[in-house]
Amino acid sequence: MTRELTYAKAISTTIAQAMRADPDVFVLGEDVSAGGPFTTTAGLVEEFGAARVIDTPISEAAICGVAVGAAQSGLRPVLEIMYVDFITLALDQLVNQAAKAHFMSGGQLTVPMVLRTQGGAGQRAAAQHSQSLEAWLTHVPGLTVVMPSGAADAAGLLAAAMTAPGPVVVVENKVLYFRREPVPDPVEPIPLGRAAVRRRGRDVTVVALSRMVGEALAAAEELAAEGIEVEVIDPRTLVPLDLDTVVESVRRTNRLVVAHEAVRHGGFGAEVAAAVQHAAFDDLDAPVERVGAPFQPIPLSPPLEDAYLPGAAEIRSAVMTTLGRVPV
C-alpha cells in the first residue's frame, strides 16, 4: 500500500513509526515540538510527549553532543540541526566525537544517532540559510551521509538510518519539503548505499544529488525530444557511494555528468568524477562534466539567486558538451 505524502510529512510519519516501534528513539532539536520551520516534526510531541520530543536551547554544539552521549548510552537520538548552515556549530561533536568514538575505542563504543538537517537555496534566504555543505561531511570517515531526492526516499532512507549501528547524517532539501509523491505504508527501510536509476538512457549518464535529480529528469525530458537519451542516477547515499551502479551505466553511455547544487569547487562531484575515471577510464569518450554552483556565497535578491542557482539548463548544457555539441 502507498499513500500520497509530502516530503516533510513523509519524514514525520517515518519518525513516528520508529518511535512507536522503539522506545529508545527520541527527537531533539530547536523548535521540534512545534514542528520546526518546515513541519518535519509536526505532531510528534502530541503522540510521544515532551520527554521524547525535546525542544532544546539554541546550542548546536551541546545538543549534538547530547545526542552523541545519549547514543553511546544506548538511546537512538534523532537530532535536528535546523539548517545545514548551522552545522558549523556542531561540527566538533559530529566530526571529532560521533564519527570517531567507535574507532578510537577499538569498537567498544557505538553512536547510533541520526542527524537530520536540510540545505539548498531557492527560498531567497541569503548566504547563511541556503548552502549545500554535504561535501564536508563526506570527507569524514565514520559518517554515513544520505541525501533523499523525494518523499518516498526521505521516508525509506530515514527509516534505515534510524536502525543503523553508527552515526548517519540525512541532508534534506528545503525546496523539496512540500512536493508530494506516493510513499509506502507502512514505511519500509531503503538500504543505505544503493543508488536508484531514475531514468534509463543510452547516451549520457547524469549522476544528480537531491533537488538536482528532478532537474536532471527535466533536462532528460527535453533532451529526449531532441533524440538524446539520458540515464539519470540518484546515488541517494553519498557515503557509502554505490559506485558500481554508476560505473555500470557509464560503461554503456561512455559519458558522465555529475550535478549538485553545492559549489562545484571541491564539491562531491569531484569525488564521483575521480572515482569513475579511475574505474572506467577506457570507457569514457569525453571528459566528465560537473554541474554545480559558482564558487561564491548565495545572494538574496531573486534575480541574483536565480542567476546563481544551477538547474536543468546547466545540466542540459553539460550533457551537450559531453556529446561534443555546442550547447544551445
Add this chain to the structure above:
Amino acid sequence: MSTNSQDRVEMFRTMVRIREFEERVKRTFAEHPGVIRGHTHLADGAEASIVGSIAAIRPGDQVMATYRCHGYPIALGTDTTAMLAEIYGRSNGLCGGYGGSMHLADPERGFLGTSGIVGQSIPQATGAAYAAQIRRAGDVVLCFFGDGASKQGAFHESLNIASLWKLPIVFVMENNSYSVSVRVEQEDANAAAGEPLATKAKAYSMPGVTIDGGDPDVVYETVAEAVSRARAGEGPTLVESLVYRLSAHGNSIAPPGVPLHYPEHEAVTVFGDVAEYEAAKRGDPVPRFRGALVTGGVLDAARADAIVAEAADEMQRAVDGALAGPEPEPADALRFVHA
C-alpha cells in the same frame, strides 16, 4: 556522610596505584625510548580528586573525562596492563591500540571515554545523563574536565541544558591553575577578579562549590552530596576541585627518532617560579593522605609501605605485559571505521 576506615584505606590504595601508573608512563620515556609516541597527559597531583569523586558513585553510573584520563579507569577497576598496552599502542591494549593515552574507554565499567578536544566531552556526558534520566534507574554521570574547558562554549551550553532539564550529572572541574603554559588568572574572568571558578555555576542556577581537591575525604563528601542531589532528581552541581598537576602538561613533542621526555612543570620553565612548584610538591596529596591515615591510626606505616610495594609490583607487571603485547597487524588499521 563519611567513609569508614576500610574505604579510606582503599582510597589510599587507588591513589597510590594511579601515582605509580603515571610514574611508569613517565619512566617509559627513559627506560624504553620509542615505545610511547604521541601525547600523554598525567594525572599525578589529581589522585585525591579522582579517587574521592569516583568513591561517591556506584555500578551503573557513568564517567566521562578529558584526554588527561589515566586515573579514572584505574579507580573504576580497569585492568592496568590493558591500559598501559593501549598507551604503548599494542594490540592487547584496552582499545586495541586505536585510541592511545588520550582516548581510553571502558564502557563495561561505566567509563564512556574522553575527548582530546578540550571541553567537548561535556555535552556527551550531558547526553549520557539525559539517557540516565529517561531510564529512571537513578543512575548518575560524573563529568570531569579542567579549568581550561570552562572557557569553551560547549561547557556553557551544557551547564545550561543540564540545569534546565535537571539532569543527574555532577560536573567536576579539576582546576590545576594552568592551561598548558597559561595561568588561570590570565584567561579566566572569575580568576582575574579574584573569584573562584565555581562562580560560573551561578549563571546556570546550580550549586557551585570550590574545594580542596588534595583531600580525598573532602572530595568524597562534596561529590557524594552532589551525587545524592542528582539521584534525587534535583539536578546538577559544579564542583571546582583545586588540584596541582605535578608534571608538565604533557610529554615533549618531537619528530620520529628524537627521544621524547617530560619537561619540568610550566611554573618553572615558563614562569621561573620554583617556589610555587616546590610548595606544590610539599602539598602532594598522596603522602599527605598517607600522613593523615597514619596519624589518625587508620593505617600503620608497615601496611602503607605494603600498599606502595603492591602497587609497584602491579605496575611492573603492567609494564611487562604491555611491552610483551604484540604490535597490531597493519591490515587491522582499517577496522572499526563503521560499527
